[in-house]
Amino acid sequence: xxxxxxxxxxxxxxxxxxxxxxxxxxxxxxxxxxxxxxxxxxxxxxxxxxxxxxxxxxxxxxxxxxxxxxxxxxxxxxxxxxxxxxxxx
Numbered sequence: 001x002x003x004x005x006x007x008x009x010x011x012x013x014x015x016x017x018x019x020x021x022x023x024x025x026x027x028x029x030x031x032x033x034x035x036x037x038x039x040x041x042x043x044x045x046x047x048x049x050x051x052x053x054x055x056x057x058x059x060x061x062x063x064x065x066x067x068x069x070x071x072x073x074x075x076x077x078x079x080x081x082x083x084x085x086x087x088x089x
Contacts, residue, residue, distance in 0.1 A: 007049040010034045010070035015085055017065035017078035022058035029053040030066060030076035040066040040076065 011034030018040045022028065029042040033051035036043040042053035054075055058064070067075060069082040 010051070012069050012071075012085060013039045014068035015082045016068065017082070018068045019063050019065055021062065022060070022064050024058050024061045027055055027057050028076075029055055032070065032075065034068075034070045040068055 010032060013031070013034045013036070020040065030053060031038075031040055031042045031045070032054050033046040033049050035045035035049070037045065046052065056076055065078045067078045067081070069085055071081040071085060072079045073081065
């Protein structure tokens, strides 16, 4: 499922969410490809793929758990989809 050799499939960065501190009203760019070194945020690693970062605005101040498996149905937030994936790293 990791699809690291297919640039048109998201790479599973981690099989657990990433806890990040967000500030209400601030805009962030979530990595959708899984290739960014700055997970869960975009660093431009999606170049040469069909992926684009997801811009989102934080609705609360504080800790949020963002998806790192890239299979959430509620991006950028973790919905537990990682629990159904096998870690192929």
